[in-house]
Every structure is written in C-alpha cells, then in structure tokens.
Amino acid sequence: MTEILRPDAEEMDAADPLAGYRDQFVIDDDTLVYLDGNSLGRLPKATQSLVIDVLTHQWGSRLIRSWGERWMDLPTRLGDLVATTMLGANPGEVVVCDTTTVSLYKALSAAIDARPGRRSVVIEEDNFPTDRYVLEGLARRNDLKIRWIKSRGADGLTSADLENVLDDSVAVVTLSHVDYRSSALLDMPGLTSLAHSAGALIVWDLCHSVGAVPIDLEGSAVDLAVGCTYKYLNAGPGAPAFGYVRAALQPELSQPIWGWWSRAEMFDMGPGYQAESGIRAWLTGTPGVLSLAAVEPGVRMLADAGLVAVRAKSVALTELAVRLYDEWLSAAGFSLCSPRDPERRGSHVTIGHPNAQQIVQRLLERGVVPDFRRPDGIRLGFAPLTTRYVDVYDGLQAMREAAADG
Ligand SMILES: Cc1ncc(COP(=O)(O)O)c(C=O)c1O
Structure with a gap:
C-alpha cells in the first residue's frame, strides 16, 4: 500500500459532501484539531442565536407566558x-x-x-x-x-x-x-x-x-x-x-x-x-x-445531512485513523483498542500506549484535543459534521511525534 500523505487527506476533504456543514458551527480557531466531539460536540451557530432568543424574547419579554406558548x-x-x-x-x-x-x-x-x-x-x-x-x-x-x-x-x-x-x-x-x-x-x-x-x-x-x-x-x-x-x-x-x-x-x-x-x-x-x-x-x-x-x-x-451520509463519513474517518495507526504507530509501542472491522466500530477509535497520559498532555500542548481514558487509552472521536480528514491526519501525526520525542 502506498504511503498516505497530507495532500491525500486534503483531497478527501475537497471531495467530502458533508464538508460544508463545518461552516455552520462556531469555530474560532481553525487550526485546533478537535478530536473530542464524542464527549462534547461543537457549538452550532444556530444554537447561539436560538438560545439568545430564548433568553431575551421567550424569557425576557414573554416571561411566564412562554410556558403555555411553547415550553x-x-x-x-x-x-x-x-x-x-x-x-x-x-x-x-x-x-x-x-x-x-x-x-x-x-x-x-x-x-x-x-x-x-x-x-x-x-x-x-x-x-x-x-x-x-x-x-x-x-x-x-x-x-x-x-x-x-x-x-x-x-x-x-x-x-x-x-x-x-x-x-x-x-x-x-x-x-x-x-x-x-x-x-x-x-x-x-x-x-x-x-x-x-x-x-x-x-x-x-x-x-x-x-x-x-x-x-x-x-x-x-x-x-x-x-x-x-x-x-x-x-x-x-x-x-x-x-x-x-x-x-x-x-x-x-x-x-x-x-x-x-x-x-x-x-x-x-x-x-x-x-x-x-x-x-x-x-x-x-x-x-x-x-x-x-x-x-x-x-x-x-x-x-438534514442524513445519517447514511454521516455514517459513511464516520467510517471513512475511522478507516483513515486505523490505516495511519498501522503505518505509523503499530511499530512504535501503540496498540489498537478498537475493532478493525468498520461494521463493528462506532465513530471513535481508541489507541493504547503505556505512556498515554503523557502523550495526551503533549497533544493538548500542540493544539490536538483527544480524550485520555484510564489506564492507557487515547480516545479519538470523529464527529462527521465537523471533523476533517486532515484533522485525523494531523492528530495521528502528532501522536507519532509525541511518542518519538519520548
Ligand atoms: C455511555 C454513557 N452512558 C452514560 C453517560 C452519563 O451521562 P450523564 O452524565 O448525562 O448522566 C455517559 C457520559 O458520558 C456515557 O458516555
């Protein structure tokens, strides 16, 4: 199998039919590699305006009447x-x-x-x-x-x-x-x-x-x-x-x-x-x-995106993560703690390492946000409406480098 390069991940993003949904979320730091949408999903822009309306109009103006009107x-x-x-x-x-x-x-x-x-x-x-x-x-x-x-x-x-x-x-x-x-x-x-x-x-x-x-x-x-x-x-x-x-x-x-x-x-x-x-x-x-x-x-x-399309992208994201794990991490002291069969896997991938906690700390310092799961799991969550293929690429590469740094 040929080595996968960052431009390959960029191409996958360019061809992604769900890529446009990312613009519907509040993302103030586009360089942040957020791989924790399975703990706390990102904030939709529509939620910002809805909650402001609930506060100012439904609560602020309509007061108790809002219970009968809509709550x-x-x-x-x-x-x-x-x-x-x-x-x-x-x-x-x-x-x-x-x-x-x-x-x-x-x-x-x-x-x-x-x-x-x-x-x-x-x-x-x-x-x-x-x-x-x-x-x-x-x-x-x-x-x-x-x-x-x-x-x-x-x-x-x-x-x-x-x-x-x-x-x-x-x-x-x-x-x-x-x-x-x-x-x-x-x-x-x-x-x-x-x-x-x-x-x-x-x-x-x-x-x-x-x-x-x-x-x-x-x-x-x-x-x-x-x-x-x-x-x-x-x-x-x-x-x-x-x-x-x-x-x-x-x-x-x-x-x-x-x-x-x-x-x-x-x-x-x-x-x-x-x-x-x-x-x-x-x-x-x-x-x-x-x-x-x-x-x-x-x-x-x-x-609106459709769960079939969401699942298809989720599988593609986790497949990319497993492939990069095989190429970069499997021989570097990491282990795969998730199913290999995409049919039997959800939208996150957990990768084990004896120094998982220290590696997660390194990743956070570099703007990559995964989850640490005791005792030795690094959980990478991929939310198909917001996670890009380059996020998977950059996140796994940061893991490789963090482990190589000792
Ligand atoms: C699988 C699972 N069940 C239950 C919970 C707990 O939910 P809550 O804190 O909303 O009660 C969580 C929280 O992350 C969870 O991941």
Whole structure:
C-alpha cells in the first residue's frame, strides 16, 4: 500500500459532501484539531442565536407566558424530533429530559418492576460507569443478582456471551450500543431478540451511537433506550438526555420518580398520583429550558445531512485513523483498542500506549484535543459534521511525534 500523505487527506476533504456543514458551527480557531466531539460536540451557530432568543424574547419579554406558548410541550416535541430523525422510532415514544443517569434509573427500574419474580439482571463489566452504578444500586434495593458479562476487549461482546448468562431468571439486560472506550458497535436487533427469547426486557444506552450511527429502535424491537444529546447531537454541556419507551410497552411500565410533570392533569394539583398517559408519564419535574431548547439545531442539522451520509463519513474517518495507526504507530509501542472491522466500530477509535497520559498532555500542548481514558487509552472521536480528514491526519501525526520525542 502506498504511503498516505497530507495532500491525500486534503483531497478527501475537497471531495467530502458533508464538508460544508463545518461552516455552520462556531469555530474560532481553525487550526485546533478537535478530536473530542464524542464527549462534547461543537457549538452550532444556530444554537447561539436560538438560545439568545430564548433568553431575551421567550424569557425576557414573554416571561411566564412562554410556558403555555411553547415550553410545556418542548420535552415531547423534541422527543418526537429525535425519535423520528435519529432513532427509527415513532412520535410519542421519546421524551427529552433529565440526565442520562436519571433516565437510566427510570428505565431500568421500570423494567425490573415489570418482571416480578425474576431475580437477576445482566450488564457488561465494560459498560460505562454510570450504567454499572445505577444497576448495582437497583440490584441492592431489589435484592437481585447481577450477572456480569466478562470484558471482551476491543471487539465487544458476541451473542454467545449474552446467551451464556441468559435464562428465565433474568429480568433485564442493559447494553451500550457503542462502547465508550473500545468503540465496539453491538448487534442491536440480534442481542435484543436474544434477551426477548429468555423473556427479559432490554435497555440500550445510545450515548455513543446517536447522531453517528443510524439506529432502528422499532425495527430492532427495542424495549427501552436512553442517550445523551451533548455528544454527536451538539446540544451543549449538560444538555438533557432522551428516553425511549416502545409504545406497546407504555401502558404496562411505570417509572419510579412520581413528579408533578408526569401526573395526569398536573395543574389540578390534587391529592394522590396518577400517571399521565403516554410518554409524558416519563417526565418528572420542570425541565431546564435553555439546555432543552438547545437540542433542536444539532438534531436538525444531522437530519438534514442524513445519517447514511454521516455514517459513511464516520467510517471513512475511522478507516483513515486505523490505516495511519498501522503505518505509523503499530511499530512504535501503540496498540489498537478498537475493532478493525468498520461494521463493528462506532465513530471513535481508541489507541493504547503505556505512556498515554503523557502523550495526551503533549497533544493538548500542540493544539490536538483527544480524550485520555484510564489506564492507557487515547480516545479519538470523529464527529462527521465537523471533523476533517486532515484533522485525523494531523492528530495521528502528532501522536507519532509525541511518542518519538519520548
Ligand atoms: C455511555 C454513557 N452512558 C452514560 C453517560 C452519563 O451521562 P450523564 O452524565 O448525562 O448522566 C455517559 C457520559 O458520558 C456515557 O458516555
């Protein structure tokens, strides 16, 4: 294979059909190699003007009247937008509110309650910390046993790994669609079907796939799912999460945090709690409107670009990173901690090195922003609407030089 040169990456940018989207983001330093859009996505220009309008007009001028005029329905209106454009779901199945952690708690708790008598729950050892902690807390409260699926490293778990821990005592399985560390992309329809064949419900965490990988919750027969909006959806730091509950399951599931926003006829403010029907039953309290409103522009931009095109560029970006890893890094003490098969990989690539922390420090000093993942992972996240092929090239080259500098 011929060596890849920077002009090759420049050519790829010139031919990129999504290149124009970068201009729709606030980018005040074009030389910054930002490879962390999978932790905090960049700021869309449209979000700047929208939030200023929410502040000055909706809050400043309209005051409390804005609740009735547009804010009350925002969690479900944005839920419908996310459902239909990003998740392969239907209107009325998604709500945008709370954090991912709280949404996970609600989803897992409701799923456990819906399988009384089943005494175990299933999760991977490698799952994101908050997913593990929430499930551990719920297992303790409900006196359930956790069946841990052993870490599979770079390639992620297989259907055999799940099959090995499933039987008719399992109430719920929870998995991450794309692993936050390795980037392993799991077989959503296959694993969901396996969980169902044991009579269990499944809760998917979509934080690292939503907005980068096309998702088909309905076609995969998923029960419940959660995800965040501040990564590939570009909604901003601490922006609310989304929760999905399959329409057919909504009548039989009950979320555990009974707040006034999820009560039927909430403004009656009467005694006793009766859940609202439909997806509003999954709300809890007053949403943070500024963050909530900021969800829309990023989602609309991704929908406009089309997730098929977004995924195609994401695969091309990660393929370039793997190729440069092979050429420059594999013989220089680095290791590839992500799947080689692009079909099984999300939109980030993790590269290991015993001195990862020091290398990341060097990269930051040189204007390259990756993520350090303990103990030895350098995570490079590629957001297809803003990451250029030259960013991949320059980022990997900086890694090569940082390691060579000792
Ligand atoms: C896979 C995954 N799940 C859950 C979370 C936690 O989300 P939150 O802090 O919004 O509760 C994160 C945060 O990065 C994540 O990457």
